[in-house]
Amino acid sequence: MGGQRGRPRSEQARVAVLEAAGDLLLEGGLAAAHVEAIAGRAGVSKATIYKWWPNRGAVVLDGFLERVRHSLAIPEGLRTVAALEFQIGELVALFRDPRIGSALRGIASEAQSDPELARAVRERWLAPRRAVTTAVLTAGVAAGDLRPDLDVELVMDQLYGPLYFRLMFGHGPLPDDLAHRLVNQLLHGIGHQD
Amino acid sequence: MGGQRGRPRSEQARVAVLEAAGDLLLEGGLAAAHVEAIAGRAGVSKATIYKWWPNRGAVVLDGFLERVRHSLAIPEGLRTVAALEFQIGELVALFRDPRIGSALRGIASEAQSDPELARAVRERWLAPRRAVTTAVLTAGVAAGDLRPDLDVELVMDQLYGPLYFRLMFGHGPLPDDLAHRLVNQLLHGIGHQD
Amino acid sequence: MGGQRGRPRSEQARVAVLEAAGDLLLEGGLAAAHVEAIAGRAGVSKATIYKWWPNRGAVVLDGFLERVRHSLAIPEGLRTVAALEFQIGELVALFRDPRIGSALRGIASEAQSDPELARAVRERWLAPRRAVTTAVLTAGVAAGDLRPDLDVELVMDQLYGPLYFRLMFGHGPLPDDLAHRLVNQLLHGIGHQD
Amino acid sequence: MGGQRGRPRSEQARVAVLEAAGDLLLEGGLAAAHVEAIAGRAGVSKATIYKWWPNRGAVVLDGFLERVRHSLAIPEGLRTVAALEFQIGELVALFRDPRIGSALRGIASEAQSDPELARAVRERWLAPRRAVTTAVLTAGVAAGDLRPDLDVELVMDQLYGPLYFRLMFGHGPLPDDLAHRLVNQLLHGIGHQD
DNA sequence: GTGTAATCGAGACGGTACGTCTCGTCTTCTG
DNA sequence: CAGAAGACGAGACGTACCGTCTCGATTACAC
Structure with missing residues (x-):
């Protein structure tokens, strides 16, 4: 039943985004965790972020939860x-x-x-x-x-x-x-x- | 003890701003109460708003408090x-x-x-x-x-x-x-x- | 040699801005060629204009030069x-x-x-x-x-x-x-x- | 006929405005010679300036001409x-x-x-x-x-x-x-x- | 191996609010 | 009643961030 096709999602990118979001949020508050900063620090493009998360809030929440897991x-x-x-x-x-x-x-x-x-x-x-x-x-x-x-x-x-x-x-x-x-x-x- | 000098602040403008801010806030939430909308509805210029309030938050709070006084x-x-x-x-x-x-x-x-x-x-x-x-x-x-x-x-x-x-x-x-x-x-x- | 990276600049936007700036400048003089009007007529956002031109003067000059090329x-x-x-x-x-x-x-x-x-x-x-x-x-x-x-x-x-x-x-x-x-x-x- | 009524125009104010306008213009260029600055330096109100001159350009020109008389x-x-x-x-x-x-x-x-x-x-x-x-x-x-x-x-x-x-x-x-x-x-x- | 397809980094874009600035007008009180 | 003080409406400026998009360059899996 339909093996997946195409390049699989990069686990590395996912983790990098969460860490970047968590870091920025903890270091500078919500204002510092704007999407461009998260993408930049994670070495990831904004498009990748918006591909997997619906909006900034979701990324930031995930990053935060990861930090306080x-x-x-x-x-x-x-x-x-x-x-x-x-x-x-x-x-x-x-x-x-x-x-x-x-x-x-x-x-x-x-x-x-x-x-x-x-x-x-x-x-x-x-x-x-x-x-x-x-x-x-x-x-x-x-x-x-x-x-x-x-x-x-x-x-x-x-x-x-x-x-x-x-x-x-x-x-x-x-x-x-x-x-x-x-x-x-x-x-x-x-x-x-x- | 220094009588006031210059044109006094327009009470009308102050009230109109507070009412506009309160209305917009209650009608459409914080997003609707942006400064230009407040100014427009109050028949007041943005400059007047920023003369008396340091930023949007302050206006909106005042408008809200007036509503729930x-x-x-x-x-x-x-x-x-x-x-x-x-x-x-x-x-x-x-x-x-x-x-x-x-x-x-x-x-x-x-x-x-x-x-x-x-x-x-x-x-x-x-x-x-x-x-x-x-x-x-x-x-x-x-x-x-x-x-x-x-x-x-x-x-x-x-x-x-x-x-x-x-x-x-x-x-x-x-x-x-x-x-x-x-x-x-x-x-x-x-x-x-x- | 060094393939370009990222979305290429929209030639269409560039041209539309120059035309809008030129039109407005010629039709109504410098006063009519304010940035919001240029952006509006060009169907472009202000941010795009300020990304490529440092200020209004630069846009207007480019628009003018295009007209008298x-x-x-x-x-x-x-x-x-x-x-x-x-x-x-x-x-x-x-x-x-x-x-x-x-x-x-x-x-x-x-x-x-x-x-x-x-x-x-x-x-x-x-x-x-x-x-x-x-x-x-x-x-x-x-x-x-x-x-x-x-x-x-x-x-x-x-x-x-x-x-x-x-x-x-x-x-x-x-x-x-x-x-x-x-x-x-x-x-x-x-x-x-x- | 009909001696003038009311307080006559203050020659002092006129001179102060021209000097202020000239000074500011020469010191900081046109940008520095904005009306509020002229009024402030002249110890005169904006209304007085606009009473005698139609707009900023006129004041500044007068101030300049006075300087290069x-x-x-x-x-x-x-x-x-x-x-x-x-x-x-x-x-x-x-x-x-x-x-x-x-x-x-x-x-x-x-x-x-x-x-x-x-x-x-x-x-x-x-x-x-x-x-x-x-x-x-x-x-x-x-x-x-x-x-x-x-x-x-x-x-x-x-x-x-x-x-x-x-x-x-x-x-x-x-x-x-x-x-x-x-x-x-x-x-x-x-x-x-x- | 080669094709195919989804993912990725990069970054341009439209949208939209923010807060600042200056102009010229007006309103009030003071000398 | 002229004038200083200064509030006001108007409206342009340039900045910031959001979320979408368009590229070319990478990967994996499928054949």
């Missing part, structure tokens, strides 16, 4: 609270790197005017992290560590939302113990305890 | 929980308007590459809302409704962060009862209650 | 005096066309604030004409028609200078027989003949 | 040839000053797109000089120094044209002895003398 923390053998703190802490650590923070802000920014990119960000950046946390929360409920009637999605947004909020708007810091404080406060609630 | 909900005569739900609910209602949501996303997007605009967004959009909530929280503590040891900033980010998170990334809806659920969940905590 | 009169088989009159006459005829006169005035005007354009005008408009006249004068001396001690450059300026002077300042007409009168008067001198 | 050489007690050389020499000397040359080029340039300015240049700059030379030439004919059948206008253009030609196009120098060589060559003609 190993950042998806899978907590193992930890109790519920520790697991939550661990995973959130990993994200805080990531966001604290100004280069990565800036890159992610840039990508989120680009996604505002590109629904397809927005979808990709959700599916390839957010979803995996949320899946892990969903598992932790479900297990936590099963283990009796968490209330059985909690709203998983909302919990995640109350744990991660503050991070992204501060990242995007810069109105507050991302201190080292932020993960602990987030989990702790949500865990015990802020209502008066009698 | 009355959206700052001041809860009066409400108990702590109701006050929180009220104010967050107002923001949810605002964000649910796709035109306003899109506008705010656009502005946040623009702010990623313009630190001055980012600062303005913090000071003129976020800060007033946070001030109100800060007051509510402080009063709530004093009234014994809330734990005295809560982290005010963090509480606000756990209440508002999810909204902005969902607004910016679109991974979850903004249902009508979101304010209630946010407050409720944070109030009582998600830990198992014995 | 065939105006360089080479006198053949004429005796010295007739040859001079012929070549000068050609220029007079050109200058008498108000569209061409206006165009050339515009270009000279632009060149006052653009040394590079001034150089181009000298090299591409003046020099070729002066080369022809230099040859005529040199031959005229050799043939014994002209004084052997004449200053070639000065002769040319006394023949052509009046034309450009009247063109630029408009203080005198450019009658049909101007070439003849210029040559005649310079030939015989204005001193009293004993 | 005393440059109109009236040869007295000289024989025809010496008188011609004297007056042309004065102009050569003027043109050799790069600041004045640049200023005059700028004005001529501006005049290409402003017929009214062109007229003013003719009447107030060229005409007086031509009047003097006309007188010299007429006297020269009467004295028997010059051919009685010469074309006065053409003679002037063959004497002055080369100066303006070289000034405007920069294709040749303006050496010290240019006046002498111009007069000499035109006087004796370039035809072979038998």
Whole structure:
């Protein structure tokens, strides 16, 4: 059934583009990662980039994800609270790197005017992290560590939302113990305890 | 004390620019609110715009803030929980308007590459809302409704962060009862209650 | 030897720009030949124009020269005096066309604030004409028609200078027989003949 | 009848404008003599300038003429040839000053797109000089120094044209002895003398 | 091996927004 | 009420980046 014809796609070019995009994005932010610069640094032509990616946002997202590929923390053998703190802490650590923070802000920014990119960000950046946390929360409920009637999605947004909020708007810091404080406060609630 | 000299700034022009910027932003998103379009619709020259605003982002933010000037909900005569739900609910209602949501996303997007605009967004959009909530929280503590040891900033980010998170990334809806659920969940905590 | 790389320059675009620039310049003078108008009429983007020409002046000069490409009169088989009159006459005829006169005035005007354009005008408009006249004068001396001690450059300026002077300042007409009168008067001198 | 009413025109302002215009023009060329700069340096408002002059060209011309007011050489007690050389020499000397040359080029340039300015240049700059030379030439004919059948206008253009030609196009120098060589060559003609 | 077909580097192109500049007009307050 | 101050509309300038296109030069696989 139809063996492929013609010159196959150059793996080398693909990798070079992703590295160039990631480098430029991390070094100079989104503005520095314009297509011509990516192509130039990758030793690749713009046409090649646009052949395999629909637009700049897609390239930059791929380059970014390649750079942070190993950042998806899978907590193992930890109790519920520790697991939550661990995973959130990993994200805080990531966001604290100004280069990565800036890159992610840039990508989120680009996604505002590109629904397809927005979808990709959700599916390839957010979803995996949320899946892990969903598992932790479900297990936590099963283990009796968490209330059985909690709203998983909302919990995640109350744990991660503050991070992204501060990242995007810069109105507050991302201190080292932020993960602990987030989990702790949500865990015990802020209502008066009698 | 130096009376003013020269022709005073045209209030009419200022208002026309803000209205044009706001209209275009709400109608067509950030992309539609380019400077020439704003100038054209306002019956004003580009030079006048650039005389009073440093760049497009600043104009658009001003236009937007003018449009939502009355959206700052001041809860009066409400108990702590109701006050929180009220104010967050107002923001949810605002964000649910796709035109306003899109506008705010656009502005946040623009702010990623313009630190001055980012600062303005913090000071003129976020800060007033946070001030109100800060007051509510402080009063709530004093009234014994809330734990005295809560982290005010963090509480606000756990209440508002999810909204902005969902607004910016679109991974979850903004249902009508979101304010209630946010407050409720944070109030009582998600830990198992014995 | 060194095959060309990349997409070759579009000859069509180049020609369209020159024609548009020439047309606009001749139809409406320098003011009408602004870059956006040239780009629009040529069906070309501004970026393409600025890729190949450093500024408006350069485009307009090229467009003009293209229009008058065939105006360089080479006198053949004429005796010295007739040859001079012929070549000068050609220029007079050109200058008498108000569209061409206006165009050339515009270009000279632009060149006052653009040394590079001034150089181009000298090299591409003046020099070729002066080369022809230099040859005529040199031959005229050799043939014994002209004084052997004449200053070639000065002769040319006394023949052509009046034309450009009247063109630029408009203080005198450019009658049909101007070439003849210029040559005649310079030939015989204005001193009293004993 | 009817003594004038209101505040009379400030002579001081008029002079300050002319001096500022002249200074700027001579210091930085036409580009530096923009209206705001003139007004600023003169301590005068733009409106005042536009009240008394129709446009920038007119101001600049006036400023320039004020600066060179005393440059109109009236040869007295000289024989025809010496008188011609004297007056042309004065102009050569003027043109050799790069600041004045640049200023005059700028004005001529501006005049290409402003017929009214062109007229003013003719009447107030060229005409007086031509009047003097006309007188010299007429006297020269009467004295028997010059051919009685010469074309006065053409003679002037063959004497002055080369100066303006070289000034405007920069294709040749303006050496010290240019006046002498111009007069000499035109006087004796370039035809072979038998 | 030779043909065929898709890929590649290079880079020109149309489109479109940006922010800057100067001109000449106007509006207000001050002396 | 003339004039300084300076805001304003108009509109051209040159720059930047996007995504598309057109070349000629490379590869691989198929025959």
